Amino acid sequence: MKKILYLIVYAFFLCGCAGIENKKPNIILIFIDDMGWADLSCFGNVDAQTPNIDKLESEGICFEQFYVNSPICSPSRVAISTGTYPQRWNITSYLAHRDLNHERSMVNWLDPSAPMLARRLNNAGYATGHFGKWHMGGQRDVTDAPYINEYGFDKSLTNFEGMGAKLLPLTKDESGKVGQIWKKAEMLGKPFRWMQRSEITTGFIDSAVNFIDEAVKMQKPFYVNIWPDDVHSPYWPPFEEYGVAKASGKRGLYLAVLEAMDQQFGKLVDYIQTNNELRNNTLVLFCSDNGPELGAGRAGELKGYKTHLYEGGIRSSLIVWGPGFMSEKVQGTRNKRSVFSAIDLAPSLLEFTGTKSPDSFITDGECHIQTILGEANSSRKSPIFYSRPPDRKNYYNFKNLPDLAMREGDWKLLCDYDGSRPELYNIVNDPGESQNLAEVHVGRVEEMTQKVVSWYRSMPVLETEKHEASNQ
Known part of the structure; x- marks a missing residue:
């Protein structure tokens, strides 16, 4: 009888543990x-x-x-x-x-x-x-x-x-x-x-x-x-x-x-x-x-x-x-x-x-x-893409702000909708974005510009240019 009671209690314990574990x-x-x-x-x-x-x-x-x-x-x-x-x-x-x-x-x-x-x-x-x-x-x-x-x-x-x-x-x-x-x-x-x-x-x-x-x-x-x-x-x-x-x-x-x-x-x-x-x-x-x-x-x-x-x-x-x-x-x-x-x-x-x-x-x-959860140090495989708020071309004492941006690996690119005026930063070495390396890494700029412009054009909102007059 004691053995049966023990088995019942043990089984109940196991079920309880499983319930906690699966919560x-x-x-x-x-x-x-x-x-x-x-x-x-x-x-x-x-x-x-x-x-x-x-x-x-x-x-x-x-x-x-x-x-x-x-x-x-x-x-x-x-x-x-x-x-x-x-x-x-x-x-x-x-x-x-x-x-x-x-x-x-x-x-x-x-x-x-x-x-x-x-x-x-x-x-x-x-x-x-x-x-x-x-x-x-x-x-x-x-x-x-x-x-x-x-x-x-x-x-x-x-x-x-x-x-x-x-x-x-x-x-x-x-x-x-x-x-x-x-x-x-x-x-x-x-x-x-x-x-x-x-x-x-x-x-x-x-x-x-x-x-x-x-x-x-x-x-x-x-x-x-x-x-x-x-x-x-x-x-x-x-x-x-x-x-x-x-x-x-x-x-x-x-x-x-x-x-x-x-x-x-x-x-x-x-x-x-x-x-x-x-x-x-x-x-x-x-x-x-x-x-x-x-x-x-x-x-x-x-x-x-x-x-x-x-x-x-x-x-x-x-x-x-x-x-x-x-x-x-x-x-x-x-x-x-x-x-x-x-x-x-x-x-x-x-x-x-x-x-x-x-x-x-x-x-x-x-x-x-x-x-x-601290089990790895992985990063995104895909870039992170951005477009600026359409009503914020000039804001907080910054004039003619870039329209698009992307972060890929250690690199950050900013440019306009057509890919012009590129800014390239090694964001790990230069988090303050003070040294534009666009003229040094021309190939990287071309590759990243193509990616961010293509991404933007794939999105539904493409009527930004008509807002530019109100942003000046």
């Missing part, structure tokens, strides 16, 4: 708005401290050559959400009023049939939630855009640039005077709640934590976006700090907002790091959607800012945290070699979760989950 991993994707490559203190910022985000870095991996796929908001968000170039969907700059979208040959919102990572995971049994900025449809006078849940999310809470439940920003200056930003945002769907902008990230995190708690109760894996817009202008730190920060100018306000954002992330970091179930089965990815605004954030030695195809506009500080999936020897390390981009995250995470995609599933990304 789907959880994913949290944190996407910051307009944060520079060097703005986190773990990436070298000495003017402000980000200790809570640094906690993720201390147990995770920092990637120094990670790229987003556009130097401006909406297309960057499309890329990371779909694993495809945003040019495929006619979203090449920030989505705005209907007339401006039309003027730039852009759609008013992302096609709901786009291959959303969230939808693929949702179909595979994941609870999916979006908390924060959306900006892929539903903004300004575009009130008939699809709601966020039509893209594969079970629940969402957004701001003034998305359809559905939202938190809308109030402001308070040093005198205590309260104001509103984007008053007409109420027309973009209900329910909505006004709250201080300096506290809205807490609102998003509270909702995300509640959503995660519910998913855990239902024993469902979760995929959660947390996309705050704190460090996008206008900058409104807590009003107790506003006067001192304002006296230091735009940079002072930005740094105060950056530190306030980090403080709000403390709740999320503590929540996942101290809960053993979440700690051992959750992967967190943290990066920014594009480079910084001039005079606010910084990209270190990298050239350029938000909207530019130079490194400062498109290189992003990626942190990946997941102690349950990483060996101890790679925790707290920096990967300075691997080159990959936001479009690679979707296929990597699908592979990570064991989620199969149909043969018709469109992707421009490559799977680099082994690199993401």
Whole structure:
């Protein structure tokens, strides 16, 4: 009898272990708005401290050559959400009023049939939630855009640039005077709640934590976006700090907002790091959607800012945290070699979760989950291609900016739509893009120019030339 009971208990133990081993991993994707490559203190910022985000870095991996796929908001968000170039969907700059979208040959919102990572995971049994900025449809006078849940999310809470439940920003200056930003945002769907902008990230995190708690109760894996817009202008730190920060100018306000954002992330970091179930089965990815605004954030030695195809506009500080999936020897390390981009995250995470995609599933990304988890140092085999926002030929004191760019291996090429005015940099030796080697490596320039021009011409958006007059 004892032997039978022992066998039953042992069999139950084995089944339990198999259940744990086969449990789907959880994913949290944190996407910051307009944060520079060097703005986190773990990436070298000495003017402000980000200790809570640094906690993720201390147990995770920092990637120094990670790229987003556009130097401006909406297309960057499309890329990371779909694993495809945003040019495929006619979203090449920030989505705005209907007339401006039309003027730039852009759609008013992302096609709901786009291959959303969230939808693929949702179909595979994941609870999916979006908390924060959306900006892929539903903004300004575009009130008939699809709601966020039509893209594969079970629940969402957004701001003034998305359809559905939202938190809308109030402001308070040093005198205590309260104001509103984007008053007409109420027309973009209900329910909505006004709250201080300096506290809205807490609102998003509270909702995300509640959503995660519910998913855990239902024993469902979760995929959660947390996309705050704190460090996008206008900058409104807590009003107790506003006067001192304002006296230091735009940079002072930005740094105060950056530190306030980090403080709000403390709740999320503590929540996942101290809960053993979440700690051992959750992967967190943290990066920014594009480079910084001039005079606010910084990209270190990298050239350029938000909207530019130079490194400062498109290189992003990626942190990946997941102690349950990483060996101890790679925790707290920096990967300075691997080159990959936001479009690679979707296929990597699908592979990570064991989620199969149909043969018709469109992707421009490559799977680099082994690199993401510190098991390899691979880079993209294919180049990373870019086209500039059509309304940004001259911006932030840069005149006649290049129209196209590509990164291939150690090399970076920039040129105009017709391949003229090439700039070539060995980006590993010259990350600041200070020494144009186009006249030295003529053959390489010809080869890379042909590739990037061919790529651009293969995309749907080819009406850029008619916008040039308005960009001068």
